[in-house]
Amino acid sequence: MSQSYNRGLVEDFGRWKEFQAGMWAWIFHKFTGWILVGYLFTHIAVLSTAIQGPESYTTTLQSLESIFVVRILEIGLLSTAVFHILNGTRLLLVDLGIGLGSQDKSFYASLVLTGAIVVASVPTFLAGLGGGV
Amino acid sequence: MSTQIPEQEAEAESSAEAEADASAESPQEKRMAKKAESASYRDAQKKAQEEIEAAERAVQLKVFRYDPEVEGKQEPRFDEFHVPFTKGMTVLDALMYARDHYDPSLTFRHSCRQAVCGSDAMFVNGQQRLCCKTQMSELEWPVRVEPLPHQDVVKDLVVDMQHFYDQMHSVEPYFQGDENAPSGEEQKQTRENREKIKMSTRCIWCGACMSSCNIAAGDNEYLGPAAINKAYRFYMDEREDQEELEEHRLRILEQEHGVWRCQTQFSCTEVCPKDIPLTEHIQELKREAVKNNLKFW
Numbered sequence: 001m002s003q004s005y006n007r008g009l010v011e012d013f014g015r016w017k018e019f020q021a022g023m024w025a026w027i028f029h030k031f032t033g034w035i036l037v038g039y040l041f042t043h044i045a046v047l048s049t050a051i052q053g054p055e056s057y058t059t060t061l062q063s064l065e066s067i068f069v070v071r072i073l074e075i076g077l078l079s080t081a082v083f084h085i086l087n088g089t090r091l092l093l094v095d096l097g098i099g100l101g102s103q104d105k106s107f108y109a110s111l112v113l114t115g116a117i118v119v120a121s122v123p124t125f126l127a128g129l130g131g132g133v
Numbered sequence: 134m135s136t137q138i139p140e141q142e143a144e145a146e147s148s149a150e151a152e153a154d155a156s157a158e159s160p161q162e163k164r165m166a167k168k169a170e171s172a173s174y175r176d177a178q179k180k181a182q183e184e185i186e187a188a189e190r191a192v193q194l195k196v197f198r199y200d201p202e203v204e205g206k207q208e209p210r211f212d213e214f215h216v217p218f219t220k221g222m223t224v225l226d227a228l229m230y231a232r233d234h235y236d237p238s239l240t241f242r243h244s245c246r247q248a249v250c251g252s253d254a255m256f257v258n259g260q261q262r263l264c265c266k267t268q269m270s271e272l273e274w275p276v277r278v279e280p281l282p283h284q285d286v287v288k289d290l291v292v293d294m295q296h297f298y299d300q301m302h303s304v305e306p307y308f309q310g311d312e313n314a315p316s317g318e319e320q321k322q323t324r325e326n327r328e329k330i331k332m333s334t335r336c337i338w339c340g341a342c343m344s345s346c347n348i349a350a351g352d353n354e355y356l357g358p359a360a361i362n363k364a365y366r367f368y369m370d371e372r373e374d375q376e377e378l379e380e381h382r383l384r385i386l387e388q389e390h391g392v393w394r395c396q397t398q399f400s401c402t403e404v405c406p407k408d409i410p411l412t413e414h415i416q417e418l419k420r421e422a423v424k425n426n427l428k429f430w
């Protein structure tokens with residue numbers, strides 16, 4: 001029986017530069033999925049501190065929305081959700097055996113479409129910052 | 134496909150023989166044999182130097198070295214070899230050149246040199262590739278060669294394939310046609326059915342797919358793409374038409390570490406040197422398993 005050399009963590013994590021489309025899609029999908037779950041809990045936690053009455057709800061939301069970082073995070077949330085939905089649709093097609101030959105192209109399409117939607121949403125998300133409407 | 138210098142190989146072989154016989158010889162003969170061997174390698178190295186100078190370009194190989202049985206090689210390292218580039222040179226050709234001219238202890242498996250035997254899948258420039266089917270000109274230089282990831286390294290570029298073979302055997306990779314068919318007679322297959330399983334029959338058991346699979350790396354019991362593809366080849370074969378056998382094959386496939394582990398990362402399909410649509414076959418078997426369990430019709 002020969003001995004073996006364990007190439008260790010390098011084997012599992014150091015190879016990320018060498019991933020191909022399908023692998024990136026998988027990693028992004030897990031990542032975005034869990035971010036969405038995380039957001040869901042934060043969302044419930046924050047809102048449940050603001051349900052003493054209409055005023056407290058309004059002030060909580062207004063103060064949150066006046067923070068620049070929150071606006072940025074919202075854009076991040078949108079991109080996360082859009083990518084997860086688009087790539088989720090891609091995965092559903094893969095499960096149905098449709099278009100397996102272009103799985104890499106559909107991943108790139110999800111990325112590009114996500115980018116386009118997010119860029120288009122920036123004006124909306126940043127509107128009224130700094131005391132405007 | 135491969136262009137090797139035959140004399141060089143004969144030389145390497147005879148020196149290996151000389152070494153093997155050495156124990157039976159007198160000390161003087163031993164010394165002579167050793168001298169002859171080192172002399173022959175000195176000549177080979179000199180020849181390599183001349184060939185590099187004569188060649189238009191030389192390619193640098195960075196090769197993973199490790200040998201648990203040799204002191205000084207127990208700590209894995211990369212060795213560099215300069216090899217004169219010739220048109221049509223494959224990674225295997227370059228490795229053989231390095232072994233025959235610089236270091237006879239450089240160890241790797243190869244046999245057919247034409248993508249048939251499946252013995253030389255390695256990790257070349259960050260991807261599982263079949264060395265005899267990979268052109269040096271297609272790669273970025275210097276070329277880095279490592280043993281297949283996620284398998285135990287035995288020595289240098291040689292990995293332990295036993296686990297891969299075990300997984301292949303666990304799906305019963307052999308035809309179990311009609312037992313009552315008259316013996317000595319062909320069991321014919323329709324053209325359409327042959328077409329359907331055509332790609333799945335091309336597997337050469339190289340293990341590249343299993344090595345590339347992230348799921349197989351984390352779950353040692355996962356059947357892996359090649360074994361599932363093997364099962365596909367027989368499950369889809371219409372000549373295996375006994376209901377019981379079909380059930381039996383599906384049960385192997387839909388066990389906990391079977392088709393459902395696949396997360397459609399497509400890495401196996403990307404690396405397969407025989408271009409087998411592995412993910413497609415796995416997905417089809419998943420649907421077969423669902424259809425078999427949900428009998429609405």
Ligand code: HEM
Binds near residue numbers: 030032089396
């Ligand atoms: C229209 C919206 C959505 C679609 C089309 C969708 C689609 C999918 C699909 C197809 C998968 C399976 C991936 C695989 O095969 O491995 C998945 C995984 C996942 N989704 Fe979604 N999803 C959506 C919304 C959400 C939302 C709102 C959340 C969070 C609250 C979420 C969280 C997750 C998580 C955490 C996973 C990964 C599960 C795992 O680790 O395997 N998804 N999604």
Ligand code: SF4
Binds near residue numbers: 343359
């Ligand atoms: S399926 Fe392809 S990559 Fe996997 S063992 Fe067979 S030939 Fe090699």
Ligand code: FES
Binds near residue numbers: 245249250264
């Ligand atoms: S040497 Fe046989 S497959 Fe490469």
